[in-house]
Amino acid sequence: MSARGLLVGAPRSGSGKTTITLALLAALARRGLRVRAVKSGPDYIDPAFHAAATGQPGLNLDSWAMPPALLDHLAAAAAAQADLVVAEGAMGLFDGVAGGAGRTGAGADVAARLGLPVLLVLDVSGQSQTAAAVARGFIGHDPRVRIAGVVLNKLGSDRHERMVREAMAPLGLPVLGAVPRDAGIVLPERHLGLVQAGETADLDRRLSALADLAEAHLDLDAIHAAAQPLLGTALADPAAALLPPPGERIALARDAAFSFVYAHVLAGWRAAGAQILPFSPLADEAPPQGCDALWLPGGYPELHAGRLAAASRFLEGVRAFAASGRPVHGECGGYMVLGTAITDAEGARHAMLGLLDLETSFARRKMNLGYRAARLLAPSPLGAPGARVRGHEFHYATVMERGADAPLAELSDAEGRPLGPAGSRRGSVTGSFFHAIARDPLSPG
Known part of the structure; x- marks a missing residue:
């Protein structure tokens, strides 16, 4: 595989994964990188937004529904046409079904199989030092999965950010983004999730605003540097x-x-x-x-x-x-x-x-x-x-x-x-x- 990659994960749904992922995709594409986005799991709404942000087709990788060799094959095909592959997890990073090892449908399965380091998005609203305890749990939970850094999302103030950063420092885990609570851009929703990309008014403007958010609040160079070469090989006959x-x-x-x-x-x-x-x-x-x-x-x-x-x-x-x-x-x-x-x-x-x-x-x-x-x-x-x-x-x-x-x-x-x-x-x-x-x-x- 020619591309490097990482996976954006979080402790739970609603932490801001999609906003951070779209901001990251839009900003890196604006910089001229060939970015290919992947959605871990069966969700079909997010890949359409990913495609709009990158100009490349969306893709799902699902560790429960896809045989492991097919997952490898699809990832290899995506990596062959990209500089960077950014995967977005579903729900919490380790949330899945009671399948066999590596076949639970969790984002952690995809990260482990493809060797993707994880950018962990933490919604720190309503907490400060406790965010470090959450991050510590993720670092040691599964030896197959490496947490490369965190994005602190929904910060309430400069003091709030300082307190969380000080608590994170002993972990040795880089803080690769700090996003204020009022900087979030909420996309419209419907009963099955987000409104479709093709129906979202002013989508180009929204994606441009998300790219601005990433430039202002994410360490894009460090995030890019944290990505690792994808593992896996293409199938001769998939x-x-x-x-x-x-x-x-x-x-x-x-x-x-x-x-x-x-x-x-x-x-x-x-x-x-x-x-x-x-x-x-x-x-x-x-x-x-x-x-x-x-x-x-x-x-x-x-x-x-x-x-x-x-x-x-x-x-x-x-x-x-x-x-x-x-x-x-x-x-x-x-x-x-x-x-x-x-x-x-x-x-x-x-x-x-x-x-x-x-x-x-x-x-x-x-x-x-x-x-x-x-x-x-x-x-x-x-x-x-x-x-x-x-x-x-x-x-x-x-x-x-x-x-x-x-x-x-x-x-x-x-x-x-x-x-x-x-x-x-x-x-x-x-x-x-x-x-x-x-x-x-x-x-x-």
């Missing part, structure tokens, strides 16, 4: 772990209603020789001619349900595509649009494609969250019968009706507890709430 392309020419719904598909999935399809042709359901576009597979990704169709219900060219085009026997697959939001209807948060019911016997509602919200291990029950764009796929589910839709359609897969959670049959299939049309991330190379198909 296809065994990547999702297979569902066709040679893939019609991909792509707009504000269908915004989520993992970058490594698309890259894997292209590497396998597939051509991806995007189209916009919100612009009432039908799937492009000449495609042999159709993919409806996740996103926020419930926010645009009225427009989708009125998009006649889109609806009829997808129905004709399915009637031809060509495969159609929907994930999460795409799965809901394949159903009969979506009821929005205000209680209005909107008719959808009706290709699957599924009706969902956001008027009665219920959070569904967690890793999913799937064993496919029938041929689908995700693989052959018996193939095993790992992915993630996160939505607030309530299933009001699931009819007689056969299930797509048998699911279990991250700890192997069975969750029963899930998803739907009818003819060439399939769908599921879980977003597929990678397949098990040892499984059939």
